[in-house]
Amino acid sequence: MTKRADYISWDEYFMGVALLSGKRSKDPSTQVGACIVNQQNKIVGVGYNGLPIGISDDEFPWDKEGDFLNTKYPYVCHAELNAILNNIGINLEGCKIYTALFPCNECSKAIIQSGIKEVVYLSDKHAHKESAIASKKMLQTAGIALRKITPRISEVVLSLDEKDV
Numbered sequence: 001m002t003k004r005a006d007y008i009s010w011d012e013y014f015m016g017v018a019l020l021s022g023k024r025s026k027d028p029s030t031q032v033g034a035c036i037v038n039q040q041n042k043i044v045g046v047g048y049n050g051l052p053i054g055i056s057d058d059e060f061p062w063d064k065e066g067d068f069l070n071t072k073y074p075y076v077c078h079a080e081l082n083a084i085l086n087n088i089g090i091n092l093e094g095c096k097i098y099t100a101l102f103p104c105n106e107c108s109k110a111i112i113q114s115g116i117k118e119v120v121y122l123s124d125k126h127a128h129k130e131s132a133i134a135s136k137k138m139l140q141t142a143g144i145a146l147r148k149i150t151p152r153i154s155e156v157v158l159s160l161d162e163k164d165v
């Protein structure tokens with residue numbers, strides 16, 4: 001037998017883990033996941049956008065509009081920050097972060113401070129916003145590589161049916 005040829009690439013694997021992590025998000029509008037990988041291609045942190053520990057995601061708002069304090073924005077912890085904070089307890093110097101959406105300026109500060117050296121992303125749909133411009137400016141000035149990936153495959157289908165294992 002020859003080895004499989006249609007296995008997923010490292011980029012597809014780590015972005016897939018980031019996207020799967022995003023499936024845990026309770027945000028009804030936007031689910032974001034992030035995955036941090038060390039220089040040996042080992043996963044050392046994952047996260048998704050959600051409320052901080054102990055803050056009920058049934059009691060706090062998920063609205064996008066209205067009075068600021070009645071929206072999700074002041075409360076939600078972004079996927080990238082959660083992935084950094086959830087790391088397995090190592091120094092993240094030299095790691096890469098895979099994220100579905102380009103990091104905001106606040107997460108970029110945490111990325112820079114943590115020592116992460118590369119940001120790999122799928123979408124930069126907020127590129128025109130001032131926060132995204134500030135984010136890119138900080139990451140580039142800090143010498144962090146930014147890489148948008150275009151996977152060869154458009155989806156990864158996972159069956160949870162035991163017959164498919």
Ligand SMILES: Nc1ccn([C@H]2C[C@H](O)[C@@H](COP(=O)(O)O)O2)c(=O)n1
Pocket residue numbers: 027029030031032048049050064072076077078079080099101102103104
């Ligand atoms: N890089 C990002 C960007 C956004 N998020 C989170 C924050 C919110 O929960 C949601 C964005 O909400 P929207 O304004 O699109 O309704 O996504 C993140 O975790 N990482």
Ligand SMILES: [Zn+2]
Pocket residue numbers: 078079080081103104105106107108
């Ligand atoms: Zn953020």
